[in-house]
Amino acid sequence: MKALSEFKKALIISLWFMLLTFPIMVIRxxxxEKVVEWRWRNMAFIGIGSFLLSFVWRYLLGRKEKGRKLAEAGSVEARPFSRRLLDEPRIYRPALAxxxxxxxxxxxxxSSYQTNIMTTALMYVMLGLGLxxxxxxxxxLDLGYVAFYAVGAYSYALLNHHFGLGFWAILPVGALLGVLFGILLGFPVLRLRGDYLAIVTLGFGEIIRLILENWNEFSFGPSGIANIPRPGLFGIQMSxxxxxxxxxFLMIALCLFTIFVVNRLQDSRIGRAWIALREDEVACQAMGIDKTKTKLTAFALGATWAGMVGVIFAAKTTFIxxxxxxxxxxxxxxxxVVLGGMGSIIGVILGAFILILTPEYLRAFSNYRMLLFGTTMVLMMVFRPQGIVTNVRRIYKFRARGRDGEPSQA
Amino acid sequence: MDSVLEVNGTTMDFGGLRALHAVDLQVRQGEIVALIGPNGAGKTTFFNCVTGIYDPTEGDIFISPPGGKRRRINGIKINRAAELGMARTFQNVRLFPNMTVLENVMIGRHCRAKAGVLGAIFRGWDTRREEQEIVDHSYEILVKIGLADQVDELAKNLPYGAQRRLEIARAMATEPFLLLLDEPAAGMNPRETEALEELIVQIRDEEKISILMIEHDMKIVMSISDRIFVLDYGEKIAEGTPAEIRENPVVIKAYLGEDVNA
Known part of the structure; x- marks a missing residue:
């Protein structure tokens, strides 16, 4: 009975599409020769095509719905498939190797072209982890994250231009400036949330960019800064x-460092306070968490990574x-962040690779690559709005429990 | 008398609306005090004044934690109120839905721990020990509250009654001397209410925590409170023991209306 009604709906959709596309697809x-050509065959294609597509679409939606109901009833194992894969040492160990x-x-x-692309992707991994x-x-919701990235890049370019400071000296400076600007942004937005916060951060990002664009004496305006030296290694000359x-390799090392630190932060008292803040601001304060401090640390520690990647970006492109x-x-x-799965480190890494590498390797499809990219994003949001890898809460060990994490009594 | 909470002549105005008018209230050490009154009487506003969410327009609020100094706490920050030892629950359950039951309670331990950013990154042994202490202590509280077998469940997946209990557990994790419960029995079935009653008495007797609660369920109010305060239209209209309140004509009038010939 259900199949029949689905069939009917798909049929109606295909008829509707045939009607809609009639003027452009059929009549020419x-x-x-001053004649009207009637291309009825196109109509048939549209009809069959849209019928099949809508059928598949409805089937997938139905499956998603069913999955959700099952999960609510608690009959499906709570841990998602991806997480079970990651927890299985027989799978993740060889995968990691x-x-x-x-x-x-x-x-x-x-080729070095491919290496370059990979380096860019790794930079976005770091940015993603920071955001x-x-x-x-x-x-x-921070829509002006790029501002910290710009701060990092310009701090390297300018300090190098004026004082001749090298990459390694500036890398920590970039991070510190990121912290500083994070706090600078954090203060005025302490009381804001949701859409308002998004708009103010968006404005902040634009302010930084406009300053860089218009303050010629300071930042050399739109013409930018060129001849930024690449990172050195004890003064060795490199081709x-x-x-x-x-x-x-530098980027790989920094990514590992970022993953390590972010992972530790996430699993700490501070990380829990962040999540509590996300879940319920008032309850979180009523439990004794200082909202001001927690928000500012989040902004500052998020911006740190953008500041560092900014320095690397300037060093990589040698022109900003x-x-x-x-x-x-x-x-x-x-x-x-959203595609990968909010709050999940593995998710963000996957998200960065997918979003940065797909457009690169889709160049073969030239004109269609952005279309494909867009379609992927829409499909993702419809079928997996929680992102590729959902963040699963940690299971803690305590005295009453054995080593395997199972309760030893009861 | 050794009052842990002393509220003198507290008035709260929202623009032209006077939500509380010169309310006095005291909670003594080891007491269960109930705050009752018809809907909109200002009970939750009163809670919000005490826990720092609102800064009262007039009046003084003092706390004297057992073994601590008496101090005025008007308009302190919400998180300071928790640090000083006043923990509350909310009328509409406000848990952290996507965190586990254990983590919810661990958040309550936040203000009693001190690991900072560097501690979190380097994870030295004092940070580890502190973390383990947080986990163990939180688990102990959950055992007391009776949620020990749902430790790893997400808070949002708990049944309603259990969510209310979890809120109490989370509040207890902050090591309060005064627990403020905003309608703890709301939406509970009679069996759950009975269990809650026992729990509240047990918290008072075993943990030595004084309790101030807003409650509409008269059965629980009358059976466990030591004293009852009645609010109506922002004013305190009565205070006394359950027996006194039950007989008080003003209270009966406020609850049942003018025209009832009782």
């Missing part, structure tokens, strides 16, 4: 290819101008 006026091997061998197997603290954990490889720090960039980083 041949202006040379394979990924490590691949990551190490990558620059030697592929994940603010958006995913603390639940503060362009070697420098690319070096930067790639304000055009690299538009709102689109913030939106991209936010998409990484």
């Amino acid at each position: 006026v041949n202006t040379i 394979a990924v490590t091997l691949f990551a190490v061998a990558f620059p030697f197997l592929f 994940n603290i603010v958006v995913g954990l603390a639940g503060l 362009l290819n070697e420098a690319t490889i070096y930067l790639y 101008n304000p055009a690299s720090f538009t709102f689109l960039e913030s939106a991209m980083i936010l998409s990484i």
Whole structure:
């Protein structure tokens, strides 16, 4: 009975589409011979195509609905499939080894063009992990994250230009400036949440970009700063290819560092306070958590990574101008976090790779790549709004429990 | 008398609306005090004044924690109120829905721990020990409250009665001397209410925590409170023991209306 009604709905949709596309797909006026061509065959294609598509669409939606009902009834195991895969040592150990091997061998197997793309992707992993603290954990929608990225990049470019400071000296400075600007943004938005917060942070991002664009004496305006030196290694001279490889490994190391720190933060008293703040602001304060402090640490620790990646970005491209720090960039980083799964480190890493690498490798489809990209995003949001990998709460061990995490009594 | 909470002449105005008018109230050490009154009488507003959510327009609120100094707490920050030892629950359950039961209680331990950002990153042994202390202590509270077998459940998946109990557990984790319960029995079935009654008495007797509760369920109010305060239209209209309140004509009038010939 249900199948029949689904069939009917799909049929109606296909008829509707046939009607809608009738003028453009069927009728063609041949202006040379002054006749009207009726291409009925196109109509048939549209009809069959839209019928099949809507049928598949409804089938998938129905399955999703069923899955949710089952989960609510508690008959499905609470841990999602992806998490079960990650928890199984027989699967994740070889997978981890394979990924490590691949990551190490990558620059030697592929061209420096590919290595460059990978380095960019790794930069976005770091940015995503940073924004994940603010958006995913603390639940503060920040649309101006790119501002911190710009701060980092310009701090390297300018300090190098004026004082000749090197990459390694500036990397921590970039991080510190990120913290400083994070707090600077944090203060005025302490009382805001939701949409209001999003708008103010969006404004903050634009302010930084506009300052960089218009304050010529300070930032050299739209023409940007060129000839920024690449990161050095004890003064060794490197060819362009070697420098690319070096930067790639540097980025891998920094990513590992970020993952380590963010993971520790997430599993700490501070991380829990962030999540509590996201879940319920008033209850969280009533339990003795200082809202001001918690929000500011989230902004500051989120911005740190953007500041560092900014320094690397300037060193990688050797030229920066304000055009690299538009709102689109913030939106991209936010998409990484949302697509990957808010609050989940593995999710954000996957999200960054998918969102940065897909457009690159879809270049073969040239005109359609953005269309494909958009479709993927829409499908993702319909069928997995919680992101690729959902964040699963940790199971704690305590005295009454054995080593395996199961209660020893009861 | 050794009052742990002393509220003198507290008035709260919202623009032209006077939600509380010169309310006095005291909670003594080891007492269960109930605050009752018809809907809109200002009971929750009173709670919000005491716990720092609102800053009262007039009047003084003092606390004297057992073994601590007496101090005025008008308009302190909400989190300070919890640090000083006043923990509350909410009328509409306000848990952290996507955290586990245990984590909800662990949040209550937050203000009694001190690991900072660097501690979290380096995770030295004092941080580890503190974390383990938080976990163990939280679990103990859950055992007392009777939620020990749902430790790893997400808070949002708990049945309603259990969510209310979890809220109490979370509040207890902050080590309060005064527990403020805002309609703890709302929406509970009679069996759950009975269990709650026992729990509240047990918290008072075993944990030595004084309790101030807003409650509409007269059965629980009359059976466990030591004293009752009645609010109506923002004013305190009566105070006394359950027996006195039951007989008080003003209270009966406020609850049943003018025209009833009782």
